[in-house]
Structures are given as C-alpha cells and as structure tokens.
Amino acid sequence: MTKELRRISILVLVMFLALFGSVSWIQVVQADALAQNDANRRTRLDSYEIQRGSILAGDTPIATSTPSGDMYSFQRVYTDPQMWSAVTGYYNPALGSATGIEKAMNGELSGTGGSNFLSSIERIVSGQPQKGANVRLSLDPVAQKAAYDALQGLQGAVVAIEPKTGRILAMVSTPGYDTNSLAVHDSQAANATYDGLVADPNKPLSNRAIGGNMNPPGSTFKLVVAAAALDSGKFTMQSTFPNPASFTLPGTSTAVHNSWGGPCPAGDGQTVSLADAIRFSCNVPMAELAVQLGDEAIRTSAEKFGFDKAFSLPLESTASTYPKSLSADKTGLTGFGQGDVRATPLQMAMVSAGIANNGLVMSPRMVDQVLGDDLSVLKQIGNTEYGQAMNSDQAAAITAAMQASVSSGAAQGARIDGVDVAGKTGTAENGDTDPYTLWFTGFAPASNPEIAVAVVVEDGGGQGQSGSGDAIASPIAKKVMEAVLKK
Amino acid sequence: MTATAPAHNAGDVAADTAVLRALRRIRGPQTQRNREFWLLLFAVVVAGTALTLVQLGALGRIDPMILLIGGGLAVLVFALHIVLRFVASDADPFVLPIATLLTGVGIAEIYRIDIANHATGWNASSNKQLMWMAISVAGAIALVIFLRNYRVLYKYTYLSGLAGLVLLILPFIPGLKADANADVWISIGGLGFQPGELSKIFLAIFFAGYLVRTRESLSSVGKRFAGITWPRMRELGPVIVVWLISLAIIVAQHDLGTGVLIFGMFIVMLYVATGKTSWVLIGVVGVVIGVAVVSQFLTYVQNRFNTWINAFDPDLMEDQSYQLTQGIFGLAHGGLLGTGLGQGRPQITPVAESDFIITSLGEEIGLIGLFAVLCLYMVFVSRGLRIGVAGQDDFGKLLAVGVSFTIGLQVFIMVGGVTRVIPLTGLTTPFLAAGGSSLIANWLIVGLLLRISDGVRRQPRVVIG
Numbered sequence: 001m002t003k004e005l006r007r008i009s010i011l012v013l014v015m016f017l018a019l020f021g022s023v024s025w026i027q028v029v030q031a032d033a034l035a036q037n038d039a040n041r042r043t044r045l046d047s048y049e050i051q052r053g054s055i056l057a058g059d060t061p062i063a064t065s066t067p068s069g070d071m072y073s074f075q076r077v078y079t080d081p082q083m084w085s086a087v088t089g090y091y092n093p094a095l096g097s098a099t100g101i102e103k104a105m106n107g108e109l110s111g112t113g114g115s116n117f118l119s120s121i122e123r124i125v126s127g128q129p130q131k132g133a134n135v136r137l138s139l140d141p142v143a144q145k146a147a148y149d150a151l152q153g154l155q156g157a158v159v160a161i162e163p164k165t166g167r168i169l170a171m172v173s174t175p176g177y178d179t180n181s182l183a184v185h186d187s188q189a190a191n192a193t194y195d196g197l198v199a200d201p202n203k204p205l206s207n208r209a210i211g212g213n214m215n216p217p218g219s220t221f222k223l224v225v226a227a228a229a230l231d232s233g234k235f236t237m238q239s240t241f242p243n244p245a246s247f248t249l250p251g252t253s254t255a256v257h258n259s260w261g262g263p264c265p266a267g268d269g270q271t272v273s274l275a276d277a278i279r280f281s282c283n284v285p286m287a288e289l290a291v292q293l294g295d296e297a298i299r300t301s302a303e304k305f306g307f308d309k310a311f312s313l314p315l316e317s318t319a320s321t322y323p324k325s326l327s328a329d330k331t332g333l334t335g336f337g338q339g340d341v342r343a344t345p346l347q348m349a350m351v352s353a354g355i356a357n358n359g360l361v362m363s364p365r366m367v368d369q370v371l372g373d374d375l376s377v378l379k380q381i382g383n384t385e386y387g388q389a390m391n392s393d394q395a396a397a398i399t400a401a402m403q404a405s406v407s408s409g410a411a412q413g414a415r416i417d418g419v420d421v422a423g424k425t426g427t428a429e430n431g432d433t434d435p436y437t438l439w440f441t442g443f444a445p446a447s448n449p450e451i452a453v454a455v456v457v458e459d460g461g462g463q464g465q466s467g468s469g470d471a472i473a474s475p476i477a478k479k480v481m482e483a484v485l486k487k
Numbered sequence: 488m489t490a491t492a493p494a495h496n497a498g499d500v501a502a503d504t505a506v507l508r509a510l511r512r513i514r515g516p517q518t519q520r521n522r523e524f525w526l527l528l529f530a531v532v533v534a535g536t537a538l539t540l541v542q543l544g545a546l547g548r549i550d551p552m553i554l555l556i557g558g559g560l561a562v563l564v565f566a567l568h569i570v571l572r573f574v575a576s577d578a579d580p581f582v583l584p585i586a587t588l589l590t591g592v593g594i595a596e597i598y599r600i601d602i603a604n605h606a607t608g609w610n611a612s613s614n615k616q617l618m619w620m621a622i623s624v625a626g627a628i629a630l631v632i633f634l635r636n637y638r639v640l641y642k643y644t645y646l647s648g649l650a651g652l653v654l655l656i657l658p659f660i661p662g663l664k665a666d667a668n669a670d671v672w673i674s675i676g677g678l679g680f681q682p683g684e685l686s687k688i689f690l691a692i693f694f695a696g697y698l699v700r701t702r703e704s705l706s707s708v709g710k711r712f713a714g715i716t717w718p719r720m721r722e723l724g725p726v727i728v729v730w731l732i733s734l735a736i737i738v739a740q741h742d743l744g745t746g747v748l749i750f751g752m753f754i755v756m757l758y759v760a761t762g763k764t765s766w767v768l769i770g771v772v773g774v775v776i777g778v779a780v781v782s783q784f785l786t787y788v789q790n791r792f793n794t795w796i797n798a799f800d801p802d803l804m805e806d807q808s809y810q811l812t813q814g815i816f817g818l819a820h821g822g823l824l825g826t827g828l829g830q831g832r833p834q835i836t837p838v839a840e841s842d843f844i845i846t847s848l849g850e851e852i853g854l855i856g857l858f859a860v861l862c863l864y865m866v867f868v869s870r871g872l873r874i875g876v877a878g879q880d881d882f883g884k885l886l887a888v889g890v891s892f893t894i895g896l897q898v899f900i901m902v903g904g905v906t907r908v909i910p911l912t913g914l915t916t917p918f919l920a921a922g923g924s925s926l927i928a929n930w931l932i933v934g935l936l937l938r939i940s941d942g943v944r945r946q947p948r949v950v951i952g
Contacts (some may be wrong), residue, residue, distance in 0.1 A: 001884060004759045005875045008892065011755075012872070015899040016865050020858065022906035026818045027854040034819035039804050039812065042820045042832050 048072045048093055053109045053132035055088055055101055056371075057139040063088050063102070063179075065132075070185055076102075078179040083148040086157075086173035086207045087139060087366070094187040100207075101135065101366070104314035108133045108370050108379075133378055134371040138167035143451070146483035147172040150476040156438075156457035157208035159345040160480055163353040163449045165383045166362030168313065170453075170480060171346075173212075177204040208456065211318035214342035215437040215456060218428030218469065219281045219410075221337030223351055223398060223441070226278060228293055228301035230394040237278075237397045240271035241285035249287070249329035256287045256332065259427060259468075278401040279409035281425060283336040290335025295326035298334060304389040305361055306350045307343070313366045320347035337426060348441040349454035350386075355399060356422070356449035358392035360385060403446050411440065413474030416482055420446040423477065425469035435460025440473035444481045451484045453477045519944075520572045523580035527568055530584040531561045534591020537828060541599040544829020553598065556617055557591070563624045570628050574635070575941035579874070582940070585867045586918055586933045589860070590620055590926065593919035595828065596840070596848050603834035612840045612921040619923035623930035630934035637938050641882045644696025651689035654682035655736060683736075683745050684915075684928035687752070687893060688935070694753050695885035697725070698760040702881070706761040717765050726769065729753050734777050741787055743778075744900055744912030750774055751896050756889045759875065795910035810837045814846035814905050825853025840921040845902050848919070860919075861902070868895035871936055878943040887939045890932050 026034070035043050051074055055063035062084050068075035072093045078084065089100015091109075098106055111132035140160075147158035151174040160170035181193045197205050206212035229235040245263045246255045258264060264272040264282035277285040290298060302322040303309070310319040320343040326334065333339030346364060354361035363384040370379035390398075402422035405411040411423040423442025430437060438461050443452035454477075461472040538557055542549050564587050571578055598613035609615065634640075640647070698705070710717050730750060737746035754770035782788040794808040804812050813836040821831060833839045833847030840847070849857045871891020878884040894917050904911035915925040 001759055001762070001881070002876055004762050005872060005888065008755060008759060008888070009869070009872055012865070012868055012892065012895045015895065015903075016861060018908055019861055019899060019902045019906070022903065022908045023818070023849065023857050023861070024854060026815055026906055027822055027849065027857070031819040031822050034816055037799070037816065039801070040816045040820075041813075041835055042816055045832060 044093075044096070045071075047110055048074070050111045050130040050132055052076065052091065053111070053134040053371075055105075055109070056134060056136045057084070057087075057141050057144065058136070060141045062141075063091075068185070072185055075185065076183040078183065080145075081179040081181075082176035083144060083172065085176035085179050085204075086209055087137065087144075087171050088179060090179040090182040092183050092185070092187075092190055094185040095190055100315065101137065104312075104316075105135045105367065105370075108135055131373050134373075134375070135367060136369040136371055137366050138162070138169065138368045139171065139366065140169045140484065142487060143170035143480055143484050144172060146170075146480045147476070148174070148176075150479045151457075154457050154461055154472075155202055155208075155459045156455065156461075156473075157345045158453065158455050158476060158480060159209045159349040160451055160453045160484070161349045161353040161362075161364055163356035163443060163452045164362070166353070166364045166386075167368070167383075168346075168364055168366045169451060169484065171209045171366070173206070173208040175202050175204045207315070208345070208458070210313070210315060210344055210346045212344075214318065214320065214344055215439075215458065216339070216341055216428040216430070217320075217337040217343035217348055218426030218437065218439050219283070219336055220348050220351070220424050220426035220439045220441045220454075220469075221334065221341055221343070222278055222281065222286050223355065223402070223424055224302050224305060224307075225286055225290055225293070225298055225335055226274060226398055226401070227305070227355075227390050227394065228298045229274060229289055230397065231301055231390055232293060232297055235274060235289070237275040237401060238273050240267065240273050241277070241288045243267055243270060243272040243282075244284060247284045247287050247332075249332045250291060251327065252329045254329065256283055256336075258282050258284055275397075275401040275404070278398070278424065279404040281405070281410040286335040287332040288335070291328050291332045293331075294328075295322075295324075295331040295334070298322065298331065299324070301389065302341075304387055305354050306347055306386060311346075311364055313364055315366065317346055317364075318344060320344050337428060345441075345454040345456045347454075348439065348456075349452050352422075352424075352441045352443045352454060353449075353452035354389045355395050355402070356443040356452050357395075359388055359390040359395040361387055361389050399446055402442060406442065411442065411470055411474055413470040414440060414442055414478045414481075416444065416478055416485070419444050419481070419485055421478070421481065422446040422449075423474065425474055427467075427469045433465075435464045436467060438467055438469040438471075438473040440469055440477045442477060442481075444485060451481055453480050455480075519578065519580045520568070520576055523568060523571070523578075523583060526580060526584035527564065527587060530588035530591065531564065534588055534595065535561070537592050537595035538598065540828040541595045541602070542829065544827050545599055545602040546829070553613075557594075560591075560617065560620055560624070563621060567624055567628050567631070570631055571937060571941075575631055575937055577941045577944035578937040579870045579940035581866055581870050582933055582936050585863050586930065589863060589918035590623075590930075592848070592860070593844060593916075593921075594620065596833070596844060596851065596919070597921045599829055599851070600834050600840045600847060602829070603832070615923065616921050616926070619926045620930075622923070623926045626927055627930045627934035627937075630931055631937055634934075634938055637883060637886070637935070637942055638880065640692050640886070641696050641699070644693055644700070647689045647696065648693030651686040651693055652732070654686035654689065655732075655740075657682045658740065679923075681922065681924040683740075683742065684922075684924040685931075687749070688890065688928060688931055690749060691752060691756075691886060691889040691893065694756045695882055695889055698756055698885055699881045701725075702760045705757070706763060726753075726757070726766070730773050730777065734781065737777075737781055737788075738785060741785075742913055743788060743791060743910075744904075744914035747774065747778075747912070748893060748896060748900065748914065752889055752893045755892050755896075756885055759888050760881070760885055791910040791912070795907060798907060810843065811905065811907070811911055813837070814839075814843045815907070817843075817846045817850040818906070821850035821853045823854045825849070825851050825856055827851060841915060842913070842920070843905060844919045844921070845916055846905050861898075864895065864898045864917075868892065868898075870940070874936070874940050874943050878939070883939050883943060887936060887943075890935060894929070894932065 052065040054061045063078050065074040066077055076091050089102045091098040091102035109132045111130055143160050147170045157173045177197055182190055184190050243263045246257045248255050266272050266276035272285050299322045307320045307322045311317045323340045330339050334341045363386045367381050369377050372378050399422050406414050406421045406423045411425045414421050414423045421444040426439030428437040438457040441454040443449040455473040457473050461467040594616050597616050601611040601613045733746040733750040737743050757766045798808045798811050828851050831850040833850050836843045868891045871887050874887035875884045901914050901916045903909045915922050917929045
C-alpha cells in the first residue's frame, strides 16, 4: 500500500499545485486586465468612493462633488449650468457617462490619472481618503457671462482667446442645457431628460463653439484670403482690383455681387484696394483676388491658421475645412467665405488671435493647471506655438484694415469708446432661402491685444435674411471685449 | 512499580522495567495533546481576530454579541480537546486545529457577507453556520466518545453502503424534496439539508470494508495486455456498479460534482487497496466516457463546459457565467494582499457565502491568505494520508485514505471550478462554506480521523513476546 499511497500523495500535491497556480494567475498575473474589464462592477464602485475633483474657471468652482447618501457616494453639482454646459459637459455615474471637460480630464478629476500618483502615495501614507485632482480652466467667468448674456435668445456661439498664449477665455454655445438635470443619479430621469434634449430641434447638446454643424465663415474668411495674398509676395494691402458691381465666376454664368448690390464704396470708381475691400467687406474684389491666387495658396494660408486640423483643447474640436482641388469658380466663392469653406468660431477666433499676435498662431487650450487637494500645483500647462501664419509686417497691415473696418467701415457695431478695436464681420448665405449665418471676428486693443473674439449666430439671429453680421454679431463681441478690458 | 512485584530474580525484574520504560518512550507522553492545545489556541485566536477585523472593516465598530457566541464555540472546541485527552490521547494533533481555523475563518467571511447584505436573525447565514458548528462539534465529540474502536465499522460495511445509497436517494422521495438547482436537498421542518454530504462518509466506510474483503480477488491475475494486467470481468462488476451509481447521480440529480467525487474516491481507494494501475486507467476512461456521453443529451452539463471555456464572452456574462466571472473579478480585486477583511465587495458575487466562499475570502485576504488556506487543506489531507502509511490494519488505512482524499478532491474540484481550472460544479468547500450538512459531515470526518489516528498510534510497534 505504501507505494500506492506515495503516488496518491503526489497526486494530491499536483492537484494543489494546480490550485496554487490558478489562483496566482488570477490574482496576480491577470489582476490588472480583469480590473479594466467593463463588466467589473467592483472597479467602478471603488471609483465612486473617490471624491471627484472640482472644475474651476479661474478661481470660481463651476463643478463640484458634494457627499450624497446613495451608492455613488457623491453628487456632482454645477453652478450656472446653462452658461457652462458647453465647457463642463456632465458626469453621471449612474449612467456611466461623461462629456465635455468632465470626460476629457476624467483621469485627473477621478484621481486615476498619472499626475495623481504622488498625491495618492501621500494620501495612503497619511491615511486620508482618496480624492481626485482639481482642474483649473483658463476660462474667465467675466467674459463667459458677458458672452452668455449677450447670446440670450439666439442660437450661436462665442469663443474668446488670449492671443499671446492661446488660452481660451470664453466658450459659450447657446442654447445651453441644464447639466445638473443630466447629473441626477436616477438613471431613468436622466435618460428621459437626455432623450428630450436630443429631440430638441435647437440642438442644445451641440457645442457650436468647436463643432456641431459648421457654417460657411462668410466675409470673415476674407482675412485669410488677404493673408494668403500678402504671403504670396505678389500683393500688398494697396494692390488694386477692378470694381464692378458684379463679377462672373470663370467658366460659369454665376455672378457674384456685393451684399448691397452696387460696387465697393471706395477707390477711384474703377478699382479698389485690398485694404478697402476688407474695410467695407466687398465680395467682388475678393472673389477676383481668390481666382488669381488659386485654391492651393488660399488653403496653405488657411491651414497655417489651423484649418483642416482638429485640436485637443482638451475638448476635441471639429476641424474647419478648406477643400482640396477646387475649380476656379469655386475658389472664387471662397474668396468671400462662401462655397465649400466651413469654419467653427474657434477657428475664426484663432484667425484673429494669429493676426493679433504678430502672425504667430498659438495652439488653443482650455486648461491652465491641475491642482491637488490643498491647491498645490500638480501640473502646469504651458503654451504651445502652432505656427507662424505670416510675418509681423503683414499682420500689422491686415490689422490696420480691420481697425478701419471697425472705426469707419462695415464693422462699426463693435466700436468701444476709448479702445482701438480691430474686427471683421460676416454675413454668410446658406442656400437660396435659408436664414443667414452672422459672424464677427476681431481683437482689442489693436496695438497690444488682450483678447480675440469670434461670434457666430445661426438661424439669421431670428431675422431670416434681413439681419447682418454687424447688427447682430458685432455687439455681442463688443460686450465680451468690454467686459474683459474694463475689469 | 516493580518494587512490590513478585520477583523471579533481580535480572528479570530489571529487564521488565527496562522494556516497560522503552515501551512508554515509544508510546510517548501526551505531547500530541499538548501540541494540539497550543495549535488550537492559535487557531481560536486567529479566527477571533478574523471576526474582529471583519467587524472593524465592515462596520467600523466591534459588536460584542458575535464575539461572545464565537467564544462559546471556542469553549466547545476546547471541550472536544479535553475529551480527546481522555479517550483518544494519541490522536493526530493537527486535524482539530485546522478544522477549527477553517470553520472559524469561514464564519468570519460569511458574517462579513451578511453585514454587506444587511441580513440578520435567521436570515443571516453566519448565525445559522454558528448553530451548525455547535451541532457539528457536538457530533464530533459524540463520535469520539461513543466509537471507541473504529474497527467496529468494519462489521457494518454493507449496512453503511445501504445507508449511503438511501441518503443519496432521499431527495427523490416525495414529501421530503426541497427545490434547488441540483436535486440534492431535502427539507426537515423548514431547514434545508443535503443528505448527499453524509452519504460520502457511509460510502467511504462501505468502500473500505468492501475492498478489504475482496482485495485478494481484485488483485488476482488477469489477462496481460499492453504491459498492464487487466482484471477479469467478474471483478469488473462491482466497479461498473459504482460507475453507474455515479452516473445516475450526475444524470438524475444534476449534481456533476458529487458524481465525480464519489467515483474519484472509489477509484483511489481501489488503487490503494489493489495497487493495480489498470483500475485507475479504467476509472479515468470510464469517467471521461461517461461525462462525454452524458453531456450530449444533458444540457446542464453542456452549459457547464460552455461557461468554463467561454466564461468572459459578453453574451454569457449576463447570466450564465455571471457568477463565475464576478467571483474571478472579486479574486482579482483582492490581488496579492487582499482588500482587507470587511473592505472588499464579496457580496456582488451571487451565493457568495457558500459556493463562492473561496473567492470571497480570496478577495479580502488576498493571494497570500488563499495560499495559507490551501496549505491548511493540504496539511489536513496529508495527516489523513499519513494514517494510511502508518496504520497496520487495512480497513483503518483505507478508510482514512478514502475520507481524507475525498476532502482533498473536493477542495480541488471546488477551487478549480471557481478559478476555471475545471468546469464549475455544485460542491461545497469543506469547513469554509455555509451549509449545515456539509459542516456536520466534515466534522464527523474530523472525529473519524481523530479516532483512527489514535487507534493507529496505540498499536505498539515493538512486538513483545
């Protein structure tokens, strides 16, 4: 029996070794992979117990986590939700969803990001509960409120950028939505609210500032065309163009008109300068210029300003587009921002910011710092240059034209007492009978710019085809710039 | 002692005392019981600590009630220890402490799950488990006291076999049956009971007795084929009967685990008794064929295999493999050191306090804790196998081997099932899992092992002429 018993002992040993192996495999080797598995409720429940960090705009908290008595441990609370909805998005553990900055900075806010590592160690050692890090945005509550109040009743967006750094000072998209209503832990109620918002024809969930259905930039695109002209070396702001009341696009029978029907109200009656074409926002000379430049040149310039590129703000913007391989007539249309060009207000603000910053375009960003619990700085976000769109002389030349536009040209709605504002309006057509899209882009003060703004108002501002960019979009930009400059 | 004994002459007396002294030395003083005392104390302290940690971790405070009850049970266990000092002073010192420690840690974890589920009173499995433990230890005490000589069981071989079969069939008797996944439960006055657990012991006695009676004819020469001596057909008969019984259990009672367990127990005991590897081969092949055939037309077997292989398939994770995957998530959540008693989430896994007690423990005490638990089981099984080596009568050896190997096999099937080494079955983890019948049966095995180990050690190795 002994021999057999010895073998049975070995059998038992082997069985238990298999168990040692399988348990080790699961608890050590596969532990991380299993923790990441979507169906693993334990990981999620653990994450609920960590107090999510706050989102700050400057020094103002706009999203905080307050203790709640339910299984999610904390309730997300948003201040001024309609005003900040495009920026913060919402975070709902009951639905397992997050949008906006809540999603983009989720690693830091939830305490699982890399920048949290050292503070986690500190907390384990000191025995304090785990907390997420706070995120300080570059957004300025003063600018944000001015933009939001000015956009009331309209469907549109405002983006304001600090030209020297690329920091976004305001991002408003209206209509906004109540993020608190989507953050409730009752998933049925939250889903019902969400379905309602999705079905809403005004599309409150769409962030018009950085994406959504993009609009043709209209006359604001003339700035890019001018930049392309200067960059080609073949033109200056004083170069002249024929000044008829209409211009037939090459190879077609389509005629381009100025928006008031007649010729450009400047020059010697036969020709008009590029500077005046900008100042009075004349379509005909710009169409002629565009045809002469060719789509390649315009696109190159546009891309230097950020067209055809999606940015991580960290929100993901939709790339504004200037199409490839355009025929001459289509190129002519883009000369005044119609045709197949599409832009977001973010992009047009970058155009202004680039011009304002002596031609150097900075990469736009929304986050300034990641802060620990005691407001110690865990991570400082620096400025990144996107590229030189033009040299400073060219920028100065275009700036002068923009100043003229505001002081005595087509953008007088943006005039501010005692401040030199540079700007460009736009009134874009969307189809034969559709309402216009109204634009403004500009910066102030012209000599040492502190803020660059772009405003887009969709749906004609409620006035169908009788509103204009200057009447509706310019005053909004003026209020935003005033609020920041007069702080 | 010999001072007043009638002396033949001085030399003989001196030789007698010398022999007696030698005998006493061979027998040894009560070191076994002393050793057991300290081990038992250690086990009780560790189990009590586990209970306290569970309270601190899950409740944040200490509830004296549970500790008092735990203290009462500790007294009961020490009572068994004292009884052993009197009636079985040479019993193995490891068996009782290990059983106590495992049962105690099991209760701590079941209690933790009760806290998480807000279960109180008779809904709380831990309260029931405490009661079952009291009954089990009392049963072990009774067995140790009343069964002075385990060889008595040899006389009741066939009666035991009958009892074992009857217990297996009980759930089919109308009026007694309680519902469950496997048809293995009966209900006595509202309390669920699994008679199959007890039948394990009776069948082990039966197999041991039967094999001792027939080992000669079973080992006798048969035809040689492929280098192995194959038994003759008439010896094959009883084996086939057992095989059929096991299959019947699997098919009729939907209890894959018990079927495999009983068959495994028999084959191992057969091998140890006869020493013929041919039996093992026949056994293994028989089980494989049986399970393969059965899985063709039994959906629950197919489901078990499917869940085993495709456990993390998202379609299955919703319901079929939900329990298995949640258990595995729990284990992974614990990692190397565990989350700490009372601080994990074992209650997410369904039936966490019985079928998945190992994953619940693994989540909270980590890989290191599980290794300790598995080592405890290994030592327990090895003590039983030791009796097999050291014993001198075949019945005791076979019985001890059978019973302890069954525990080892049961642990392997259970832990292997929840860690996907093999498909999951419905067996319970001995001592740890919540379940009265399992606890009673396993503590009866403890009593049996104590009794047999004592009997084995008392047989002096020196034959005095």
